[in-house]
Amino acid sequence: MTTETTSKKFNIDTVEHAEQTPEQQLPWAELGLKENEYQRVVEILGRRPTAAELAMYSVMWSEHCSYKSSKVHLRQFGDKVTDAMKEHLLVGIGENAGVVDIGDGWAVTFKVESHNHPSFVEPYQGAATGVGGIVRDIISMGARPVAVMDPLRFGAIDHPDTARLVHGIVAGIGGYGNSLGLPNIGGEVVFDSVYQGNPLVNALAVGVLRHEDIRLANASGVGNRVVLFGARTGGDGIGGASVLASESFDDAKPSKRPAVQVGDPFAEKVLIECCLELFKNGIVEGIQDLGAAGISCATSELASNGEGGMHVELTDVLLRDPSLTPGEILMSESQERMMAVVTPENAGAFEAIMDKWSVEYSWLGEVTDTGRLIIEWDGEKIVDVDPRTVAHDGPVYERPYSRPEWLDGVQADSFAGDRPSGGEQLKSAVLELMSSPNMCSKDWITNQYDRFVQGNTALAMPDDAGVVRVDEETGLGIALSTDANGRYSYLNPYDGARLALAEAYRNVATTGAQPMAVTDCLNFGSPEDPEVMWQFAESVRGLADACQDLGVPVTGGNVSLYNQTGGVAIHPTPVVGVLGVFDDVARRTPSGWREDGQAIYLLGTTRNELDGSEWANLRGHLGGQPPVLDLQAEKTLAAILVNSSRDGMIDAAHDLSEGGLAAALSEAALRFGVGARIGIDELCERDGIDPFTALFSESQGRAVVAVPRSEEVRFNDMCTARNFPRLRIGVVDAENQALDVQGHFTLPLAELKEAHEATLPKHFA
């Protein structure tokens, strides 16, 4: 194994040099620090920082790494957690990812993260490295990654730039995830012109581990050795900070730095197997993946979470580009790298595993008890800091926020547009809805992802949630769903976030899993705009409140700000992922009908709620208030769905959300190509609505289920006992290949299927 060191010497800005040259001007503004932040660094150190220290503070105190604008709000996720909610939480917010106890000694770790901006610049590599980054977060908890999901948001489907982004991003996710052997089990695809210049590429990964295998990012045990392994360090991700290339402050020209990072899924797959072998053999004491802020982050996090000291020799880092300066090495975001802490006794075993997998590594230094993070360059001290000040004591801002003045007008503008009536109009409306960009079949995309690998996928797209078996002996498993509705959040950010959680929670329960924990990816515009900041604050408050009401804690996540082009921000888009647990995935409930003659029930109440709906969207309207949310009703509905699954009372279930009953019935029929005879007149009478509202309203707390005849009495008794509204609205009809909404229209499944499946190929194939 090569451990060559670069002997090239820069005119290095050492700590000693910094002490001697207090007047030296540093490019802190170019590195993104504000003047007060720079002054704070000087205050902490009692002198000017060295160039390398400046590099570390600037990346670690960036919005991306320090959450400086969002922190004051995100605290609610911790503050609003009750002891009962913590019951199953083994590791909470703050680590690489949260860890949840799912029973029998098994634990699950999961997290969703954004890779929005890089995916706009270079869609394939941006999306690919997004998958790579979130998977490394999961590995660094000690878990084997078992599945991924990708909530995606693009601009208008017919905009000329959308095809570029769709092709690149989908191929990038597939190219990386498929090569890692991770089934892709769900996600979302939304088209809306607000995302034209700011597509959202969020990536979720989930991993499983035994309780005893949990690994944390801390450097403990004085004398233990620090090792960097995986890919070599190149100039990736420091393009914007090329000012550091001249950090020796002579006139040397900045060398060329890549504008884009290229992912190497093969290197990551090998890294996964190699890490799992390290964990299995108990070789590592602490481990941290290298993502944003690279070695700066890994060393300062590891050191500050451990006994507080670390000593590192930076010339030992294996480089892909020998021209990198120390500051650049510290900032580099090269992919597929990990840092670990290993006892001296285990060093040999560590090296043997690296050699087996042909993974390069270099020993960089050791854990100390000095409380200082010391980094040397060829024996000369270039960093001497308290690691906590880098990793945890970044600036915190109470950004001003204010409710937008335009909001009252928007909320007063309720949908008053076209409401089809009569059989022919309703039938055309269903076809229009189901072929629309947001409601059409996403098969063209999801068929580019491997959903079979690992052999544990029990449900995947287009079912309500992805379901994966964890324990092959018992069938213990998990369900995952991610949801968000940017239009709802635009109309009312507090309710929008609650609605996103409610939908993900409902989706998980619809498959029969008990919802347990939450991860979130909060995508917003610029925090420096008080109106955006208000949307953010309201969203966090809403999500934290709803988590408390539903009894599911946020375990981790990510904030993505500055998603705006010019003065135009995206809709506030809090993507919420909910994890649920099954004692046996064999009882998972699919979304489609199968068996002729089973009774179809609609659970919940339908109101006239078209504001923010897909139908209003198709008519170009966005105004009013999103649907009313009753979280107690959601809890009861979830309990009914989970118990029905457990007791074998239902054979199919599909939640009602975007597109309402029309979408749910269409999807349940198309899932296996089995139709139904549906009657909506009794529903209209009971809820005081017209047929259009019955089909297109997006009232919450609803689901359609298929109940075998033999279970109808038991099922009804259970709904009665829980005082939950339900109505028998039809029967599964395996004979006539149609969705027959009796007295209104009959829609042949072939026609529906063709309309549903043609949209994406028409635009992208």
Add this chain to the structure above:
Amino acid sequence: MTVETPLIGHSAAEVVDEHLSGVRVGVVTFPGTLDDRDALRAVRIAGGTGVPLWHGDHDLKEVDAVIIPGGFSYGDYLRAGAISRFAPLMEQITAAASGGSLPVLGICNGFQVLTEAHLLPGSMIKNNHLHFLCKDQRLTVENTMTAWTSSYEQGTEIVVPLKNQDGQFVADERTLDELEGEGRVVFRYAGGNPNGSRRDIAGITNEHGNVVGLMPHPEHAVEAGFGPDSSAFGEVEVRGGVDGLGIFTSVLQKLVNK
């Protein structure tokens, strides 16, 4: 659900045969292999004993048959299978297989390794539609004389998952004619060609019938609840397709009866 999971061919009843568990089937892992654990599970479900093999070893661990599973060995960066075929273990496998004795099955990337190693003719290029494609695929079993297909009826259709980017089988016309003439086309795509493969070929065998390669993944259609949504043998539960199990029971039966 009252729909019963139909059991395919003759394979299912024999799964409990305790002689089968004495059969050792090796599954090779290269760096970048993905479906190794799935292939081991398939062997186990079929009743045999799976033996993990490492590409860098020189030891076949006295296995009775070998599966080279799917994945992206060495990232498929040069050509799929191009680097893996030079692995030390491949020397042992090639030596034992080319004489006709050791049964070898290459699935997807494994098929690509076998063509690069010249144990099977032809090669795989990028799908004609240029995308990675994951779908439930219908296949016709055309040759039931191989070590891996004897438990199917000739002409039987099966449904197994297909998932690849470089799955288009190509060979020159003479080779194709030879394969057809000698009955060495083992699996053919049915219900439409998913990737432009010449003559709809999904899998082939060598002249001895001991080495078989196919692009679709039978190891993902062996366990009810985790397979494809459909079966060629009738209606099944959601993800209840187990049509691929016969491939694994075939080789176990053959080795037991040897």
Add this chain to the structure above:
Amino acid sequence: MPRIVVDVMPKPEILDPQGKAIAGALPRLGFTGFAEVRQGKRFELTVEGDVTEEVLEHARSAAATLLSNPVIEDVTRVEVIEDAQ
């Protein structure tokens, strides 16, 4: 008919996973002495008629906009080759 050859290489500062994997395989097969491998693409554009400066300029432009991704790749060669008769 004359052809224009276009070579496209990953930018030197960009990671080339393909080249890296091949570089790793070479010494295992006894091909030592190579410090690095980078894998690029070669395109051949067959020209209808003569290759004028205008045609060549078209090819350069196609190479820069379609055949390469300027974010991660460089066009390293645009050259006419005549078919051997």
